[in-house]
Amino acid sequence: MTFFIPYVSILSAQEKITLIDANASCVTASCHSNMGKKKYVHAAGVDARFCVKCHEIVKDGEHTFRKISSNTRTLCIQCHGEGIKAPAELKDPPPRIVFEDKNMQFHPLFIAGECTACHDAHESNFYKHLKVQYPDEFYALYTEKTYALCININCHKGFEKALTAPRTLTDTMFRNGNVNLHYSHVSIPKGRTCRTCHQICYPQHVSKNPKLIRESFPFGKRALTLTFEKTETGGDCSTTCHRTSKYDRYEPVFNLIKTVPPPGNDATDEELKLSRERDLQKQEDKEGTKEDNKQ
Ligand code: HEC
Ligand code: HEC
Ligand code: HEC
Ligand code: HEC
Known part of the structure; x- marks a missing residue:
């Protein structure tokens, strides 16, 4: 009898059809009147x-x-695409973002056009009408709640360790030896929000860097620079925040900046060697999977 169920539901859906005047407004005292009240x-x-x-x-x-398809790219591009003429009736001009650029790296959900995985198309109580909490200030101490947009059961699952473990040899590649540099930037009272270093949606041509590392970040009304160079085993970062510093996962670098060392001990040479082998293996497995997918 299973075939009968969809038939019934189609019927009941049809019964509900409301007739409308195409020239009438969608937002009136009796229709969609709750819209536009969120923060x-x-x-x-x-x-x-x-x-x-x-x-x-x-x-x-x-x-x-x-x-509406979950890929809303064609909808959003109508107003946010560069060089596209947005509707004249708009009071404020829409911020223009880069949808495509061969020289740039994009967040995978952005490439997939899944804009509404993160943004509510209408309104929300979160910054940039995101669907879930993401801090709107420059500084925010990491808690699971503050970054619910990025760290949840569907996305970056388990990544909280990369942000909260003072030392690690496995949870993040952003580490100097076993000193976790995500922790030391994010999990402190004046924690830097992800946007300080990573760019998610591109208002201008800003980044050619791997890992979505940006070239400048907004600090009040100023744009501070950030020059990042990724190396095989770490990175090199020059910013307005502190002296040029380097990190290396297997041969920790001594940097001339004042920081409080995180609790715990430095990794031993043996542990560093093992972590290099483990990362290499992971890299090979990943490339292997890519090859398999191609075939
Ligand atoms: C009809 C034109 C139009 C369409 C279509 C459109 N937008 Fe916008 N958008 C605007 C305008 C105008 C603004 C600036 C005013 C504002 O913040 O609401 C804006 C602002 C934004 C902002 C920044 C808000 C802020 O607080 O600074 C985001 C994020 C955004 N839109 C996302 C989207 C997404 C995602 C889509 C597709 C689902 C989309 N927009 C489709 C016109 C549009
Ligand atoms: C992975 C989550 C995510 C996805 C997917 C995503 N965005 Fe965003 N978007 C953000 C975040 C976070 C910000 C705020 C960036 C910041 O200020 O740190 C933002 C900001 C914006 C802004 C405001 C830019 C400005 O100058 O104020 C627009 C417009 C926007 N997104 C449109 C889009 C469109 C269109 C898509 C789909 C093609 C999209 N977003 C996909 C997370 C996302
Ligand atoms: C920028 C594109 C865009 C505009 C403009 C827009 N919507 Fe939506 N709307 C969506 C998307 C996308 C969904 C599907 C839900 C999702 O993906 O979050 C949706 C879903 C809905 C829903 C289903 C319930 C829900 O919220 O999920 C209603 C009702 C709705 N919209 C009404 C309206 C009304 C009324 C207006 C005009 C005042 C409007 N929408 C303008 C994109 C838009
Ligand atoms: C001080 C700059 C900085 C801040 C702040 C920052 N990151 Fe990162 N992140 C990096 C760098 C640099 C890398 C690249 C590490 C490498 O591959 O050498 C990275 C890599 C990553 C990766 C790839 C996996 C990994 O850990 O190697 C993810 C996912 C990530 N960051 C998420 C986040 C999230 C979510 C936040 C906010 C809670 C955040 N980052 C805050 C600099 C930063």
């Missing part, structure tokens, strides 16, 4: 004039809409 509002997402930019009516006069 961070996407002007275009709650403005009755723009609903149909994203919601395509299936049949004139009926309140039924084409399903």
Whole structure:
């Protein structure tokens, strides 16, 4: 009898169809009247004039809409694409972002066009109308809650160790020997938010760096520079924040900057050697999988 169930549900869905006047507003005292009340509002997402930019009516006069794909790239590009003429009725100009650039690295969800995995198209109580908590200030001590957007069961699962373990040889590649540099930047009272170093959505041409490391970051009204060079075994970072410093996972570098060493002991030479072998193995496994996928 299973075939019967979808048939019933189609029928009941059809019964619910409301007739509408295509010229009437979507936001009135009785329709969608709750929109636009949250803390961070996407002007275009709650403005009755723009609903149909994203919601395509299936049949004139009926309140039924084409399903929106989880890839919303073509919808967002209408206003946020570079060099695209945004609708004249907009009060504020939309920030323009880079959707494509061969020389740049993008977050995988961004490439997939899954904008609404992170942003609510209409409004939310979180910064940049993100769907989940992400800090809006420059400094934020790491807690599981503050970064719920990045660290949750679907994304960067288990990454909290990379942020909270003072020392590690396995949880992150951003380490000097076993000193965890994610911890020392993020898990301190004046913790630097991820955006200090990583760029997620690109307002301008800002980064050609691996790991989405940006070339400058906003600090108040200023843009401070950040020059990052990734090496085989670590990196080299020059910024306005501190003297040029280097890190190396297997041969820890001594840097001339004042920092409090994290609790725990430095790794022994033997442990460092083992961690190098482990990382190499991981790298090979990863490349192996890529090859397999190609075949
Ligand atoms: C920028 C694109 C965009 C605009 C503009 C937009 N929406 Fe949406 N809307 C979406 C997407 C995408 C979804 C699917 C839910 C998701 O992915 O978060 C959605 C879902 C909805 C839903 C289903 C319930 C929900 O919130 O998930 C309603 C109702 C809705 N929109 C009403 C409106 C109304 C009314 C307007 C105009 C005031 C509007 N939308 C403008 C993109 C948009
Ligand atoms: C009809 C034009 C239009 C469309 C389509 C559109 N936007 Fe926007 N967007 C704007 C405008 C105008 C602003 C600037 C005003 C504001 O912040 O709401 C903006 C601002 C934003 C901001 C920055 C908000 C802030 O607080 O600075 C984000 C994030 C954003 N849009 C995401 C999206 C996403 C994701 C989509 C696709 C699902 C999308 N937009 C589709 C017009 C649009
Ligand atoms: C992995 C999560 C994620 C995805 C996927 C994502 N964004 Fe964002 N987006 C962010 C975050 C986080 C910010 C805020 C960056 C910051 O200020 O640190 C942001 C900022 C923005 C802004 C504001 C830029 C500015 O100058 O204020 C726009 C516009 C935007 N995103 C549009 C998009 C569009 C369009 C897509 C899909 C092609 C998309 N985003 C996909 C997380 C995401
Ligand atoms: C002080 C700069 C800085 C801050 C702040 C920062 N990162 Fe990173 N992150 C890096 C660098 C540099 C790398 C590249 C390490 C390598 O491969 O040598 C990296 C790598 C990563 C990786 C790749 C896996 C790994 O650990 O090697 C992820 C995921 C990541 N960061 C997420 C985050 C998140 C989430 C936050 C915010 C909670 C954050 N980062 C804050 C500098 C930073």
